[in-house]
Amino acid sequence: MSTSTDMDGRTHRSRAGTRHFVISLLTSLVFLFLDFLDASLCVLYRFLDAFLEGKPSPCYCGENRGGARGGASGGDGESEVSETLYGRRNVFREMGMLRLVERWEPAGLAGKAVVMNHRRRWSDCGCDSCVSWAGDSALKLHVVVQEPLEASARVKKAPENVIFLHGFLSSSSFWTETVFANLSGSARTNYRFFAVDLLGFGRSPKPRDCAYTLKDHLGMIEKSVIIPYELNSFHLVAHSMGCVITLALAAKYTKSVKSITLIAPPYFPSWKSNASLTALEKLAEKRLWPPLLFGSAVMSWYEHLGRCVCFLLCRNHRTWERILKLLTWRSELHFAAIDLTRHTHHSAWHTMHNVICGGAKFVDDYLEGLRKSRARIVIIHGDRDEVVPLECSNNIKMKIPHAEVDIIPNADHTRVILGREQAFTRKLEHVWAKFASLGQELD
Known part of the structure; x- marks a missing residue:
């Protein structure tokens, strides 16, 4: 036997x-x-x-x-x-x-005048929607602002502000279609909401003469939201890649941030090894299965293959949208399908490397500053997330012990919000109410 x-x-x-x-x-x-x-x-x-x-x-x-x-x-x-x-x-x-x-230069091009300040490549989409920003001399992000409802004279007070930052290959629609549509009457009355299309995505500018670093993203958020609306205090909510930008923003405006809600934050401690390369290898591991991770690997490791994909999909997004409408018998597509192609290869490639990967080497310092300031941090993560591993949230918890971590069962990278919009929105409202006062002590 x-x-x-x-x-x-x-x-x-x-x-x-x-x-x-x-x-x-x-x-x-x-x-x-x-x-x-x-x-x-x-x-x-x-x-x-x-x-x-x-x-x-x-x-x-x-x-x-x-x-x-x-x-x-x-x-x-x-x-x-x-x-x-x-x-x-x-x-x-x-x-x-x-x-x-x-060292090669094509024959006949020597001495030819070259104009390098054009704002899009020949391989990028040139439809009105994709280049509308190019006519604006003062570049600003596209921001969806939801002003508070009028309160009664007896309870009228200055509204609190909430800034939402989306993840990679997404837009402000990620928030307007999920959270904004499910806000309670109290939240609509007491808060002013800002959903941002990050630089290079959605309907925001996609300049070619930009490296899309954290500094570039922060500068545009300041220029488009914080400064023009004179925000002295605000809550922050971010998903995935947006969490890296949110931590940088919170570290810079420590005294203004009332609460920070991070959903599936990509964080790998820099002491383990080169943080940028670690982030690339963890988030875009060279694997054939599942298809989502294979696609991430191709788009993250191969610059020119990624450009081909963008040439076929992003440049021809209008055609693909018509085809999808015919196949699904729908007059309107899901916002996620539309957002997936609303970028250029230049903006997505640089943001992937300079924010998600390059930003990894700065996050430790951001978190240390927020730990010392006792910033209010809430982390939400799905236990079936195959894009950003659950260890990332646990890493932040070890770095900032007072951070709250909420693990959602049977939820992946997007289903941590999609499919449970009402419960997620109520959670956010609870966080904002709990940390409404900057002077409130942590539990």
């Missing part, structure tokens, strides 16, 4: 080992092919950009390891450029496949 059990155990381990080897081999082969494909597309895009725009667009395939591309960040913006932009390994690039290409 014992011999039979041992044999069964060895057989099971052998099969598991074989399965693991096959999956690892297949994964290596697929991503090796993608390495080659991305390097080849680099050559193709250099030719197309030179032909259509007068000069090859710079990319991060070269050996240069410093400086931001097209960065208008200015000042100390250089330090906010993520190491992952040049630190992504590509077998064929390291073999020197692109060295000759970097």
Whole structure:
């Protein structure tokens, strides 16, 4: 009996080992092919950009390891450029496949005047909706503002302010369609709400001469919300990538922030290793399954493959939207499907690396400052989140013991809100009411 059990155990381990080897081999082969494909597309895009725009667009395939591309960040913006932009390994690039290409200049283009201040690439969408911001000389974010309802004369008081920041490949619709639509009468009366389209997403500007660093995002939020509306105090609510920007904003305006609600915050302690590369490897691990993570890996590791995807989907979003309406028999699409394509490759690529990955090296300092100031922090995370691992919220709890952590069972990265909008909104209202006074002591 014992011999039979041992044999069964060895057989099971052998099969598991074989399965693991096959999956690892297949994964290596697929991503090796993608390495080659991305390097080849680099050559193709250099030719197309030179032909259509007068000069090859710079990319991060070269050996240069410093400086931001097209960065208008200015000042100390250089330090906010993520190491992952040049630190992504590509077998064929390291073999020197692109060295000759970097010195290449197409015949007939030498001496040709080059205009580099155009605001979009030939491969970006040029529809009215996508370029409407380009005619505004004073660039500001698109912000949906919901003013409070008129209160009775007896209870009239200054409303409190709440700023919402969305996650990657999303927009202000993420909040207006979920939270704004489910607010109680009391919240509508006592609060003023700001749902922001972050720089490079939704209906906000998508400038090409920008590195989309944390500094760029913070500057635009200040310019578009905090300064024009003269906000002296506010609550912050953020999802996923927006949490990194929210922590930076809260660290800068410590005395003004009443509460911070973070939903699925990506945080990896910098003491473990290079925080930026750790964030890239954790959030965009090279895996074939599930499809969502495979897509994240392709879009995060391969600059030119990502540009191809954006060329096919984002540039032709109107066509895809019509097709989806026909297939689903709907006159209106779900806001998430629309938001998915409302960006340029330049804005999404740089925000992914310079905020999600590059911002990781600053979050420890932000959290330390908020710990010392005893900031009111509430964290909400789904226990089935495959995009941002649950360990991220636990990491913040260890860093800031007084932070509240609410784990939602059977919820993934978006279902932590979608599908439970009313319960989520009531939770937010409870947080705002609990921390309504800046002078209130923590429990």
